[in-house]
Amino acid sequence: MRWREVCRWEALRPELGAPVLVDGHLIALFRTEDGELYALGNVDPVSSASVMSRGIVGDRAGEPVVASPMHKQVFSLRSGRCLDVTHPELALPTYAVRRQGDVVEIGLP
Amino acid sequence: MTRTLVVVGHGMVGHRFVTAFRARDHERRWRVIVLGEERHPAYDRVGLSSYLDGRGLADLRLDDGELAGDTAVDLRLGVVAESIDRATRTVWTSAGTPVRYDALVLATGSRPFVPPVPGHDLPGCFAYRTVDDLDRIRAASGEARDGVVVGGGLLGLEAANALRLLGLRTQVVEMADWLMPLQVDEGGGHTLGRLVERLGLVVHTGSGTGAVEAGQDGRTRAVRLTDGTEVPADLVVFSAGIRARDELARAAGLPVGERGGVLVDETCRTEDPRVWAVGECAAVAGRTYGLVAPGYAMAETVVDRLLGGSATFGGAEPATKLKLLGVDVASFGDAHSTTPGALDVVHANAASGTYTKLVLSDDARTLLGGVLVGDAGAYPTLRALLGRPLPASPEEVLAPVGGGGLSADAVPDDATVCSCHNVSKGDVTAAITEHGLTDVAGVKRCTLAGTGCGSCVPMLGGLLAGCGVEPDRALCEHFRHTRAELYEIVRATGITTFSELVRTHGAGRGCDVCKPVVASILAGLAGGHVLSEDQAGLQDTNDRFLANIQRNGTYSVVPRIPGGEITPEKLITIGEVARDFGLYTKITGGQRIDLFGARVEQLPLIWRRLVDAGFESGHAYGKALRTVKSCVGTDWCRYGVGDSVAMAIRLELRYRGLRAPHKIKAGVSGCARECAEARSKDFGVIATEKGWNLYVGGNGGFTPRHAELLAADLDDRALIALVDRFLMFYIRTADRLQRTAAWIGAMEGGLEHLRAVVVDDSLGIAEELEAAMERHVGEYADEWAGVLADPEKVARFVSFVNSPDVPDPTIRFTTERGQIRPGATDGPVPLPLPVIRPEAVRA
Numbered sequence: 001m002r003w004r005e006v007c008r009w010e011a012l013r014p015e016l017g018a019p020v021l022v023d024g025h026l027i028a029l030f031r032t033e034d035g036e037l038y039a040l041g042n043v044d045p046v047s048s049a050s051v052m053s054r055g056i057v058g059d060r061a062g063e064p065v066v067a068s069p070m071h072k073q074v075f076s077l078r079s080g081r082c083l084d085v086t087h088p089e090l091a092l093p094t095y096a097v098r099r100q101g102d103v104v105e106i107g108l109p
Numbered sequence: 110m111t112r113t114l115v116v117v118g119h120g121m122v123g124h125r126f127v128t129a130f131r132a133r134d135h136e137r138r139w140r141v142i143v144l145g146e147e148r149h150p151a152y153d154r155v156g157l158s159s160y161l162d163g164r165g166l167a168d169l170r171l172d173d174g175e176l177a178g179d180t181a182v183d184l185r186l187g188v189v190a191e192s193i194d195r196a197t198r199t200v201w202t203s204a205g206t207p208v209r210y211d212a213l214v215l216a217t218g219s220r221p222f223v224p225p226v227p228g229h230d231l232p233g234c235f236a237y238r239t240v241d242d243l244d245r246i247r248a249a250s251g252e253a254r255d256g257v258v259v260g261g262g263l264l265g266l267e268a269a270n271a272l273r274l275l276g277l278r279t280q281v282v283e284m285a286d287w288l289m290p291l292q293v294d295e296g297g298g299h300t301l302g303r304l305v306e307r308l309g310l311v312v313h314t315g316s317g318t319g320a321v322e323a324g325q326d327g328r329t330r331a332v333r334l335t336d337g338t339e340v341p342a343d344l345v346v347f348s349a350g351i352r353a354r355d356e357l358a359r360a361a362g363l364p365v366g367e368r369g370g371v372l373v374d375e376t377c378r379t380e381d382p383r384v385w386a387v388g389e390c391a392a393v394a395g396r397t398y399g400l401v402a403p404g405y406a407m408a409e410t411v412v413d414r415l416l417g418g419s420a421t422f423g424g425a426e427p428a429t430k431l432k433l434l435g436v437d438v439a440s441f442g443d444a445h446s447t448t449p450g451a452l453d454v455v456h457a458n459a460a461s462g463t464y465t466k467l468v469l470s471d472d473a474r475t476l477l478g479g480v481l482v483g484d485a486g487a488y489p490t491l492r493a494l495l496g497r498p499l500p501a502s503p504e505e506v507l508a509p510v511g512g513g514g515l516s517a518d519a520v521p522d523d524a525t526v527c528s529c530h531n532v533s534k535g536d537v538t539a540a541i542t543e544h545g546l547t548d549v550a551g552v553k554r555c556t557l558a559g560t561g562c563g564s565c566v567p568m569l570g571g572l573l574a575g576c577g578v579e580p581d582r583a584l585c586e587h588f589r590h591t592r593a594e595l596y597e598i599v600r601a602t603g604i605t606t607f608s609e610l611v612r613t614h615g616a617g618r619g620c621d622v623c624k625p626v627v628a629s630i631l632a633g634l635a636g637g638h639v640l641s642e643d644q645a646g647l648q649d650t651n652d653r654f655l656a657n658i659q660r661n662g663t664y665s666v667v668p669r670i671p672g673g674e675i676t677p678e679k680l681i682t683i684g685e686v687a688r689d690f691g692l693y694t695k696i697t698g699g700q701r702i703d704l705f706g707a708r709v710e711q712l713p714l715i716w717r718r719l720v721d722a723g724f725e726s727g728h729a730y731g732k733a734l735r736t737v738k739s740c741v742g743t744d745w746c747r748y749g750v751g752d753s754v755a756m757a758i759r760l761e762l763r764y765r766g767l768r769a770p771h772k773i774k775a776g777v778s779g780c781a782r783e784c785a786e787a788r789s790k791d792f793g794v795i796a797t798e799k800g801w802n803l804y805v806g807g808n809g810g811f812t813p814r815h816a817e818l819l820a821a822d823l824d825d826r827a828l829i830a831l832v833d834r835f836l837m838f839y840i841r842t843a844d845r846l847q848r849t850a851a852w853i854g855a856m857e858g859g860l861e862h863l864r865a866v867v868v869d870d871s872l873g874i875a876e877e878l879e880a881a882m883e884r885h886v887g888e889y890a891d892e893w894a895g896v897l898a899d900p901e902k903v904a905r906f907v908s909f910v911n912s913p914d915v916p917d918p919t920i921r922f923t924t925e926r927g928q929i930r931p932g933a934t935d936g937p938v939p940l941p942l943p944v945i946r947p948e949a950v951r952a
Contacts, residue, residue: 006911015618015646019917021909026919029910033608033618043919049662050919054650058620061586067621069650069658074621 001096003105012037012104017053017066022106027095028053029104030077032064038077039095039106044068052092111140114415115200115210117190117357119145121154122388122404123216124171127182130412137181139415142208144200145186149240150176155401155431158271160243169240190217193361195381212383214411215358215371219351219389219399224259228321229347233329237268237348246346250275253343257281257332259318260349261288266433268348269310273434280311280340282318282332284349292429292440296457297480300464304436304483307462313338321345353390353397366392375421376414377407385411393422400429402529409530428495428528430481430488430564437485439564442478442495443468451477454503465507467491467499474498489568490517493524493534517571526572527558527565537569541576549573584845585622588615592770592845596630605635606643625649626845629732632768633840633881636888638895639768640902651730654906655892656712657703661920661931664712665705666692667729668719669765672739672757672777673700682722690715693928699736699774701727706929708916713903716893725891728766732846734773737761738786742779742796749779751796756825757785760794763829763882764836766889770843770852773836788816791849792832797821801828805835805863808850817853817860820868830879834867837878 006020012031019042020027026042030053042052047070055066057077064077074083075092082090096107114130116123127143145151152169160169176182189203193213200208221236223229233253235246250256256272258265261283272279283290287298288305302312317335321342324330332342353370363379364372370392371379377393378385388404389397398404403425413420428441446453450471457464463483470477476494481487491506499506500519520526522535540546540555552569553559559566583589588611590598595610604610607627611619619627628647632639639645639652651657656664668683683702687694692715693705707715729735739757743749757777767773776787777794787793793804799822807816820831843852856862865871896902907913921932 011910013642013646016905018910019908021912021915026917047660047662048919049660050917051650051658051662054653054658056621056624056649057618057646058587058624059618060620062617064618065620070660070662072621 001107001109003098003100003107005100005103006106007104009099009102009104015057017055017057019050019053020106022095023108025095025108026050027106028055028066029097029106030057030064030066031104032057032077036064037097037099037104038064039097040066040075040077040080041093041095043092044070044073045090045092046071046073046087111138112211113209114139114141114212114214115208116141116143116214116216117200118216118218118388118390119143119147119151119184119186120216120218120388121151121171121401122218122408123214124151124176125405126214126216126387126408126412127176128172129409130415131176131179131182133412133416134181139212140181140183142183142210143176143185144188144190144202144208145184146189147239147241148187150184150186152240154238156267157237157240157243158267158274160240161247161271161274166240190357193357193384195361195384198383210383212415213385215384215386215390216388216408217354217357217390219353221264221347222350222352223347224318224349226318226320228323228329231321231323231329231345232327233343234321234345234347237264237271237346238351243271246271246344247275249344250277253277255280255341256344256346257340257342259332259345259347261285261312261314262291262348262350263289263429263431263433264348264351266305268346269305270434272344272346273308273310277344278309278311280313280342281305282313282316282334282340284315284317286315288312288314289438292427292444293438293480293482294445294466296455296466297438297440297464297482300457300459300462300482301436301438303459304462305434308434310434313340318349351389351399353392355390355392358384358386358390366395366397368392368395368397370395370397375423377411377422378414385414387411393424396424398425398427400425400427402428405529406531425528428492430485430492437481437483439481439485439488439492440479441488441492442476444478444480446478448477454507456507467503467507469499469503473503486567489526489565490520492528492564493520493526493568497521497524517568518575520568526568527556530557530560532556532558534572537572538576541573541578546573547578582844584626585620587611587617587619587623590614592626592630593842595627596634596841599627599630599634605631605637607631607647608643619647621649622845625652625732628652629768629770633885638890638899638902639892640896640905645905654709654712655726655730655896656707657730659705659931662917663705663920663931664707664709665703665729666707666712666715666719667697667701667703667727668724669727669761670701670736671761671765672737672754674739674754674758679722679724682719682724686715686718689718691929693930697729697736700738701729701736703729706922706931708908708920709906710908710913710916713897713906717897720891720894720897726766726893728892732769732771734761734764734767734769734775736774737764738774738776738790740777740779740782740784742777746779748782749796750798751779751801753777753779753785753794753796756794756796756801756828760829760832763886764832766892767836767840767885769836769840771846771848773839773849789813790816792816792835794828800824803828803831803835806850806853806860808848810848812850814850819860819864830875831867833882834875834878835863837881838863838866838874841878 014033018029028042030038042050054069065074067074080092080094151171191203192201221238256277256279258269258281261281288301319333319335322331332340355365355371358371366372371386373386387407410420410422430439446468452469454467466480468478526534549569582591624647695703697703737757737760739753742753774790775792776785776790778785778787779796789807789809793816795802801823802821803819804816805819808814922929923932
């Protein structure tokens, strides 16, 4: 795993996604209210637009989720899977992410 | 031993038969083979024209895969039954395949009747019954401009709707003196005719079709009526009645009715004890039925008989409720008042386009039938009271039109609520209490009521309420409240953040449903910038970037142009900004200019230029006031009687930035010619000789609706006071994403109640509503200026937080007609695969 610094911890506001670019990967970075970090692919599989970081973050039955800002499909922040019964086949790639002191890092294999 | 049941026909009745049969044959004593002539599995033929309004076949389909997944059912589509050999109990298909049966059910339906007038078979003439017919009509409609429908009955009006949806100028020819002569009486037919003509259709009644004339190309050119009139027709659709498809039975030596149809007894059995007939192809005791509900009842009868029951089909009172061309039409019982001594009680309102007739027995006590046109809200209740004493005077039953007069409580327990499935009111209320049902879906599942034609569904809601069940109106899994209740909670508690609200009154962390709702409520009550630290994460992407997201992830920018009035200098600024940032420009329907194709990181740069030139946010992105459209009014127009531009600007500046349950559009016209199309808006103002008329609840979109008059001849001050109250009352009480039209429609008491609250102050809240609006006006500040003044907010408009100088590589444009447009994408953009480096693996 190769870790790359992407932003300051303080710059990442709770429940407000941020887009990052790491080695050509378009990644949406999220910090939830409880301080957990998540990193998913930023490209919405339905519209092909790079917009997932702009979705609303919340939960579905306790599972942290983000809703696509384009057509509202809901994806798990943990697994990247689409939780809508109509689109069970959709999924976003997930990335390794961690906090190292004041900074947030994305890990690529 | 398993026996074989063969069903010929997979239309609506054939499908109903098979599903009802399978639902009851628990032991799988029968194997079912269905032969369907059409390529498609059963679909809703009654609403066929909606195939053309963008919904397509999938939405019309009756089978949600249940038959395909049922191993006891063998559904063979595109298979034509050619003959029946009763001696060997075999159906032969046109492919020469024998299909053996132990029991045979004919559900072959009917065929359209095409009158043998000269030219009826010219290219350009069509029948109207199947999806394939519609495909053919659509294919031919490309170059056609004028369409004629022969037949103004139920199917004819459906066909007319189909032609209208295809963009044809459509005329309807009906031989009788009014439309739908079988179902409605003369008064109802004329009301229907006027409503249909309001939609732009031309109706010819009292004249037959003489001939279809050909043009030089050999295709249809015109229809000549028997009175000599010539009607242009590039396309002619015949829907002048139906004929039962009884040819299979005829050829097999089975008796048919005098007027066609496979002759069956009251159990729907032919003289051959193994052969049955249901639906439009059957003549029960000699009588055929052209509606789906009796067909369903026949299907249920045969299901019961085959499984050892003793059901009979006792005939069906013709009863139907339909929405044709968006017009409600219903009739039931003795609609034509043919019972000796029958008394008519009629309520007609030519202005609103409604007609209601009750047919009563000679002592004026028993309901024998009725006709409803324009508003059939009372139909389920009246239908259930058929043959019974009226629970109130006829005047009370009729007024107010809209069905408010009688509630579900007025219906006796043993009265039939759902005639498709023969479910009584008592059956429904018993199921509600026994199974603890809480919603209409549960009632449908448990009793089957409402799953046929659906006309009793509103009554099921009434019965639930009558049993003390409150419908589940929770916003989402995080709040048990409605939007209006949350508004009151925030107002009463003074809570200013989502986190506090969800902690004290909800559960979890919220979602894309409740967060924007709460953001909108907080914007109105708590104030502060919509992108403040607390609120930014609650906003939909449009509100989060104060621009409208487009298909490729770029945004469009709409500066406010109040009333559509703009100086040449400002126009030049917009042009320069668009040119410098390479944006696509288009004039909007709300009299302003939309600039498309802006990347997130360009938005603050674009707005710096616009704000410096005196522009402010147009809120095109928000559930908020959009525009107040205006005509040029008295300043320039020689007809104008009021200064519509000045009033539009005044209203737009007063209500700009007002967050609401949904977008709000408005218009001001300077005279009754209504060039600003104000009556298609949430609120519309039209100048009169004495002041202003205020209309509310108009809508364009999927269900267009004209705004209705709230108050007349107002001076400026009174007008603004009423609009203040109207908008604030809407913001406080409407549901999430409910436009004003739907809000008024759902309001108990409707427009009258709204007028009582807003104009007559029946709740005593007018002063409070006006004060709330004054607060909004006083606290308004331009959102974009607010962003530009705060570096932290500007910093969120970035392509990548770790590479702000790199633009999003997925955004591409091509050019068309001299401007940019999103580049073609076919399917998801391929994502780069993770690069695996040997040293990383070894480490």
